[in-house]
Amino acid sequence: MQARRLAKRSSMGSRRLSAAAAQVDAVRPPKPESAWRPPRREGSAAALEEEDEDEDVVVEVEEEEEEEEGGLGSAPSALTGHGKGLLRGSLKAANIKREMTFPAFQQEDVKSDISQKLPDQQFLLFTTKEEDLKTAETKKLNRAHEYEKENTRSVCLLEQKRKVVSSNIDVPPARKSSEELDMDKVTAAMVLTSLSTSPLVRSPPVRPNESLNGSWKEGGFVPSSTSSSGYWSWNAPSDQSNPSTPSPPLSADSFKTFRTPSQPDDGIDEGETSNLLFDEPIPRKRKNSMKVMFKCLWKNCGKVLSTAAGIQKHIRTIHLGRIGESDYSDGEEDFYYTEIRLNTDSVADGLSSLSPVSPSLASPPSFPTQDAIRPETSCAKTETKLMTPLSRSAPTNLYLVHTDHAYQVSPTHNRPAGSGEQKQSHTVLSSPPRVAFGLRKPRGEGKKCRKVYGMENRDMWCTACRWKKACQRFID
DNA sequence: GTTGCCGGGGT
DNA sequence: ACCCCGGCAAC
Numbered sequence: 154m155q156a157r158r159l160a161k162r163s164s165m166g167s168r169r170l171s172a173a174a175a176q177v178d179a180v181r182p183p184k185p186e187s188a189w190r191p192p193r194r195e196g197s198a199a200a201l202e203e204e205d206e207d208e209d210v211v212v213e214v215e216e217e218e219e220e221e222e223g224g225l226g227s228a229p230s231a232l233t234g235h236g237k238g239l240l241r242g243s244l245k246a247a248n249i250k251r252e253m254t255f256p257a258f259q260q261e262d263v264k265s266d267i268s269q270k271l272p273d274q275q276f277l278l279f280t281t282k283e284e285d286l287k288t289a290e291t292k293k294l295n296r297a298h299e300y301e302k303e304n305t306r307s308v309c310l311l312e313q314k315r316k317v318v319s320s321n322i323d324v325p326p327a328r329k330s331s332e333e334l335d336m337d338k339v340t341a342a343m344v345l346t347s348l349s350t351s352p353l354v355r356s357p358p359v360r361p362n363e364s365l366n367g368s369w370k371e372g373g374f375v376p377s378s379t380s381s382s383g384y385w386s387w388n389a390p391s392d393q394s395n396p397s398t399p400s401p402p403l404s405a406d407s408f409k410t411f412r413t414p415s416q417p418d419d420g421i422d423e424g425e426t427s428n429l430l431f432d433e434p435i436p437r438k439r440k441n442s443m444k445v446m447f448k449c450l451w452k453n454c455g456k457v458l459s460t461a462a463g464i465q466k467h468i469r470t471i472h473l474g475r476i477g478e479s480d481y482s483d484g485e486e487d488f489y490y491t492e493i494r495l496n497t498d499s500v501a502d503g504l505s506s507l508s509p510v511s512p513s514l515a516s517p518p519s520f521p522t523q524d525a526i527r528p529e530t531s532c533a534k535t536e537t538k539l540m541t542p543l544s545r546s547a548p549t550n551l552y553l554v555h556t557d558h559a560y561q562v563s564p565t566h567n568r569p570a571g572s573g574e575q576k577q578s579h580t581v582l583s584s585p586p587r588v589a590f591g592l593r594k595p596r597g598e599g600k601k602c603r604k605v606y607g608m609e610n611r612d613m614w615c616t617a618c619r620w621k622k623a624c625q626r627f628i629d
Numbered sequence: 630g631t632t633g634c635c636g637g638g639g640t
Numbered sequence: 641a642c643c644c645c646g647g648c649a650a651c
Contacts (some may be wrong), residue, residue, distance in 0.1 A: 601633065620643060623634055 449490050457493075464490040599627050 447464035449456040451472045458464040468489045601624040602614035611619060615626035 603632070616642090617634085621634055621645065 446493050447490050448493050451489050461490075601627050 446457050446459055447461050449458075449464055449467060449472070451468065454472065456464070456467055456471075458467060472489060602618035605627065606613040615624055617623055617625040
């Protein structure tokens with residue numbers, strides 16, 4: 154061993170030179186991380202500037218219809234009116250965006266999706282139009298009559314599509330079922346007050362990213378029920394996105410709430426109106442794939458109910474023993490339950506996975522924050538999981554041991570606490586918060602062995618310096 | 630470019 | 641536990 158060390162040391166000079174050269178070489182080429190991150194961010198940033206792709210989907214539909222009508226070589230359709238003009242204005246850009254953001258996009262998807270939402274009349278329009286393409290000549294005879302009907306249909310279709318757009322862009326809170334409205338009335342003040350400290354209470358819990366995950370392509374109510382703008386918001390500074398969470402096929406409950414076919418049009422119109430009024434691409438879409446649940450925080454309980462009233466009653470009767478006063482609430486129950494926002498995926502998977510930090514809810518690729526998912530729950534339950542800052546920084550100045558061999562001390566030896574440098578950091582009860590978590594220790598200003606003795610006297614260095622560790626001899 | 634030293638690997 | 645070193649960041 155000694156011989157090896159001497160041999161190594163004898164060649165240290167050249168080694169260092171080569172090492173230095175290697176360092177220079179290493180610096181020259183772009184580092185993998187730095188080389189990759191900026192483009193990614195730029196890409197995301199660029200993507201963020203774009204419009205909601207939901208509109209692209211709809212525009213695409215519009216274009217398709219337009220082409221078909223053009224193929225008929227016929228008179229202008231009724232869609233050339235105001236609404237169509239607006240849509241057409243962004244048609245070109247929309248196509249480009251569609252190609253970039255929906256490489257696997259299929260028009261058929263839109264057709265099928267829309268067909269599920271549209272009345273039969275509109276759905277027939279698509280199919281009949283395809284037939285028209287094939288039998289255009291034969292249709293010319295009936296063209297005048299056909300277009301009269303077409304115009305009427307187109308008006309309706311345009312209306313429907315506008316609704317689709319609106320539903321894509323935003324899901325208005327007004328689409329709550331009466332049950333939810335009641336629940337909100339009962340709990341709104343309570344929830345808002347208890348959560349007032351959290352800015353995430355009413356913020357969009359999830360910036361649905363899901364559109365790229367394929368769920369939106371799986372047919373069903375796709376474009377309308379999923380907001381797709383969120384998928385590129387994963388890189389946004391906002392921690393509200395949950396990019397890894399796909400937009401789920403809604404559970405039966407939430408689906409019924411938001412997408413009941415029998416739902417009157419005014420509900421959609423209301424959403425559209427709100428969209429038109431506010432015209433904000435960012436805050437749109439309260440995720441209808443999220444479901445608010447209420448979880449009992451009583452120890453060893455964890456019961457989850459869908460309504461605040463229910464959870465209050467549960468707490469009153471089960472935990473507080475107020476069986477006879479179920480209608481009376483002094484607010485004490487508020488302390489024992491919390492509201493949790495659940496992706497209906499999780500709900501569908503079963504309430505057993507309701508842990509607020511359930512993996513199914515976490516794990517955005519680059520945004521670990523989950524506050525948007527569980528606003529107040531984090532306050533209620535994670536405090537026991539908080540990292541103790543004491544474990545973050547190793548003792549430095551407080552436990553300096555001026556011995557060249559401090560670095561060699563085995564923790565098993567009977568030595569003053571902290572003599573082992575960071576190796577015994579866990580024994581520290583207090584340490585200066587001079588080093589933030591994950592940050593390097595500030596570079597020492599004093600001279601180190603290297604400077605004092607020079608490379609030629611490396612034998613005189615302290616062990617730590619020889620090992621390229623923090624100098625143990627000249628400590629700042 | 631130099632220096633200090635962290636993080637991690639080898640023995 | 642000891643030893644070494646790549647690589648990073650402060651200088």
